[in-house]
Amino acid sequence: MKLDAKAIRYLTSEDFRVLAGVEAGSRNHEVVPTPLIVQLSGLRGGSGVHRSISVLAKTNLIAKVKNAKYDGYRLAYGGLDYLALNAHQKQKCIYSVGNQIGVGKESDIVVVAHSSGSQRILKIHRLGRISFRTVKTNRDYLRHRNTGSWMYMSRLAAMKEFAFMKALRENGFSVPEPIAQNRHTIVMSLIDAFPLRQISKVPRPAELYSELMDIILELARFGLIHGDFNEFNILIKEEEDPDAKGKAPANVDDENDENIRLVPVLIDFPQMVSIDHANAEMYFDRDVNCIKRYFQRKFHFVSDVPGPSFADAKKNLLKNPGKRLDVEVEASGFSRKMARELEAYMKEVGVDGDAGAPRDDEEEDDDSEEEEDGSEEDHSDDGQPEEETGPSDSLDDSSRRLEELRV
Numbered sequence: 001m002k003l004d005a006k007a008i009r010y011l012t013s014e015d016f017r018v019l020a021g022v023e024a025g026s027r028n029h030e031v032v033p034t035p036l037i038v039q040l041s042g043l044r045g046g047s048g049v050h051r052s053i054s055v056l057a058k059t060n061l062i063a064k065v066k067n068a069k070y071d072g073y074r075l076a077y078g079g080l081d082y083l084a085l086n087a088h089q090k091q092k093c094i095y096s097v098g099n100q101i102g103v104g105k106e107s108d109i110v111v112v113a114h115s116s117g118s119q120r121i122l123k124i125h126r127l128g129r130i131s132f133r134t135v136k137t138n139r140d141y142l143r144h145r146n147t148g149s150w151m152y153m154s155r156l157a158a159m160k161e162f163a164f165m166k167a168l169r170e171n172g173f174s175v176p177e178p179i180a181q182n183r184h185t186i187v188m189s190l191i192d193a194f195p196l197r198q199i200s201k202v203p204r205p206a207e208l209y210s211e212l213m214d215i216i217l218e219l220a221r222f223g224l225i226h227g228d229f230n231e232f233n234i235l236i237k238e239e240e241d242p243d244a245k246g247k248a249p250a251n252v253d254d255e256n257d258e259n260i261r262l263v264p265v266l267i268d269f270p271q272m273v274s275i276d277h278a279n280a281e282m283y284f285d286r287d288v289n290c291i292k293r294y295f296q297r298k299f300h301f302v303s304d305v306p307g308p309s310f311a312d313a314k315k316n317l318l319k320n321p322g323k324r325l326d327v328e329v330e331a332s333g334f335s336r337k338m339a340r341e342l343e344a345y346m347k348e349v350g351v352d353g354d355a356g357a358p359r360d361d362e363e364e365d366d367d368s369e370e371e372e373d374g375s376e377e378d379h380s381d382d383g384q385p386e387e388e389t390g391p392s393d394s395l396d397d398s399s400r401r402l403e404e405l406r407v
């Protein structure tokens with residue numbers, strides 16, 4: 001399910017009201033009966049509404065469903081995308097839509113632009129997509145999922161990610177700037193950098209390694225564990241570093257990289273947990289070990305200091321506590337109840353973050369248990385590995401191909 005924004009500029013404000021009516025009706029109807037759509041859209045005169053319904057169905061934003069009892073429509077992911085885009089556009093947060101630079105298992109990443117021309121990232125959460133990519137045991141449950149649940153869960157993931165990104169940013173962590181959240185989407189600043197995954201050579205791996213471990217400990221000091229801390233979710237910015245002059249690079253042929261400082265920027269927060277979570281230690285160790293394993297495999301670097309352990313992190317937290325961001329986020333509107341609902345759903349559908357993403361190089365074990373299922377409705381990205389288009393290639397491209405929403 002790719003975002004295709006082309007049709008958005010042909011939709012009228014009535015079309016959007018009808019679309020919002022279908023959305024409102026889907027909260028408690030799997031199939032929204034046509035008379036209810038008419039009522040919820042709040043438009044006078046049925047014929048205009050029927051015209052809009054037919055436009056929306058032709059554009060695949062809603063889909064006609066013939067139910068045993070009645071005919072009606074169900075909101076498609078595209079419909080929800082358009083509602084969110086329309087809201088971002090009205091709030092002058094997005095002016096145009098560019099290329100999709102990433103297809104994750106649970107999200108799409110699209111380059112967008114503000115009217116000033118500055119580029120931003122739109123992240124669209126798609127928790128329902130896991131349904132046709134996940135292991136067999138989950139399928140029965142998902143076949144009965146209703147529109148309300150994927151919409152709600154994707155929105156929860158966006159709310160959670162936005163709340164954490166905001167709290168982290170305000171407390172000095174190196175994360176993108178969160179700009180807006182609407183429904184299942186968030187808009188954030190674009191980081192002009194590659195994921196660690198795409199960096200083949202690091203001049204001083206020990207330095208980057210210890211910086212990453214410090215981030216894990218610092219998060220813990222603020223009451224948090226990332227939960228998906230790995231080479232896909234750490235973007236590496238290259239900055240000039242006058243201080244680095246004279247420091248010995250690990251390899252002689254790295255001399256040119258001597259005065260480049262690598263600055264990690266952390267992304268992807270829907271799996272973040274509190275340090276008080278029942279499985280906190282497991283999540284903490286998993287984050288640490290992900291980096292350890294990656295550095296060993298990719299850069300042949302093994303640290304001579306053990307840990308850090310969860311006990312170290314707790315000790316650190318007691319000695320010098322940061323603001324409790326887990327508590328702050330809860331107070332900001334992403335409640336404990338929402339966190340529990342999202343976690344239960346993610347567990348149920350087997351959301352395992354990028355750690356479980358299909359790997360494409362031989363040095364790595366492919367222990368993914370994913371299977372394809374030909375029987376679900378959307379096959380557009382079925383079983384495809386996460387796209388690893390480098391942001392810088394695609395950014396050039398996207399600036400040429402920005403699609404205006406409406407003028």
Ligand code: ADP
Nearest residue numbers: 102104105107109121176189190191195232268
């Ligand atoms: P997912 O939940 O699908 O893993 P991520 O938030 O990790 O989604 O984003 C997937 C990929 O998109 C990242 O690995 C990165 O390459 C790119 N990306 C995401 N956010 C940004 C950003 N703010 N700036 C630049 N690239 C980004």
Ligand code: MG
Nearest residue numbers: 232233268354
């Ligand atoms: Mg990710």
